[in-house]
Amino acid sequence: MPSSPEEKGFGQADPLLRRWAEKVFQPEDEVLREIRERSIREGLPAIAVGNFDGLHLEVLARAAGALKAVEIGTLGGYSGVCLLRGMGPHGVLHTFEFSEKHARVAGESFHKAGVAARAHIHLGPAATTLREIDAEAPxxxxxxxxxxxxxxxYLAWAADHLREGGLLLADNAFGFGEIHRESTDPGVVALQKFNQELAGGGRFRATMLPTAEGLAMGVKVR
Ligand SMILES: C[S@@+](CC[C@H](N)C(=O)[O-])C[C@H]1O[C@@H](n2cnc3c(N)ncnc32)[C@H](O)[C@@H]1O
Known part of the structure; x- marks a missing residue:
């Protein structure tokens, strides 16, 4: 049996491992594949979560027993369907999207996936529209x-509106591979601030799931 290296990196480089895992865990069914393909056909950017990230979201929502969830960044509804599947028949998702076109595609996705009654799309810049659900917290x-x-x-909003024990998840926490470097890119700088606050701000007990993009995850403790 081969052994692991003493200093371990994040993840494994061999793409065959991923193909093996896809075969065994089947992360994307027909419904999700249709959403991914239709979104691209409709001209949306190909920036939905990866198939395994979608499965992580479903399983994590299920493990957390989530019934009331918030998603910031709807796109075509791919990750929203995953979250709703994980929450089961009584789970409700409020999802926030800036673009009218993306919201329209997502509406169709929720309908096709049979979850439209439990998916509420809020249109506009999330910094403003999140206020629409303040009263429904935690x-x-x-x-x-x-x-x-x-x-x-968004992290500050989540810290104030999650219940204690509630789950915070954030995609792209590796900053597209730049998170550990000095950067002047405003997106990377913001992600560094986000990670530092999540890990050390005292409101969450947090970890980094080393997915391709980095899925930051924290449980609200205070
Ligand atoms: C990475 S995509 C979301 C992907 C989606 N979670 C999925 O995996 O299916 C980001 C989405 O956030 C939306 N967005 C960007 N800035 C926003 C803002 N300030 N408020 C609300 N939505 C925003 C974009 O229009 C885009 O649809």
Whole structure:
């Protein structure tokens, strides 16, 4: 049996491992594949979460027993469907999207996936529209996947609106491979601030799931 190196990096480089895992865990079914393909056909950018990230979201929502969740960054509804699947038949998702076109495609996705009654799309810049659900707090889960400069503010909102024990998830926490370097890019700088606050700000007990993009995850403790 080969052994692991003493200093371990994040993840494994061999793409065959991923193909093996896809075969065994089947992260993307027909419904999700249709959403990914239709979104691209409709001209949306190909920036939905990866198939395994979608499965992580479903399983994590399920493990957390989430019934009230918030998603910042809807796109075509791919990750929203994953979250709703994880929450089961009584789970409700508020999802926030800036673009009218993306919201329209997502609406169709929620309909096709049979979850439209439980998916509420809020249109406009999340920094403003998040206020629309303030009164419905506390939430069980918040997933951040929108403009990167907004991450620190979205984290602050989540810290104030999650229940204690609630789950914070954020995609692209590796800053597209730049998070550990000095940077002047406003998105990377914001993601660095976000990670530092999540890890050391005292409101969450947090870790980094070393997915391709980095899925930051924290449980609200205070
Ligand atoms: C990475 S995509 C989301 C992908 C989606 N979570 C998925 O995996 O299916 C980011 C989305 O956030 C939206 N967005 C960007 N800035 C925003 C803002 N300030 N408020 C709300 N939505 C925003 C974009 O229009 C885009 O649809």
């Amino acid at each position: 939430f069980d889960l918040v997933f951040i996947d929108a403009d990167k400069v907004g991450y620190p503010a």
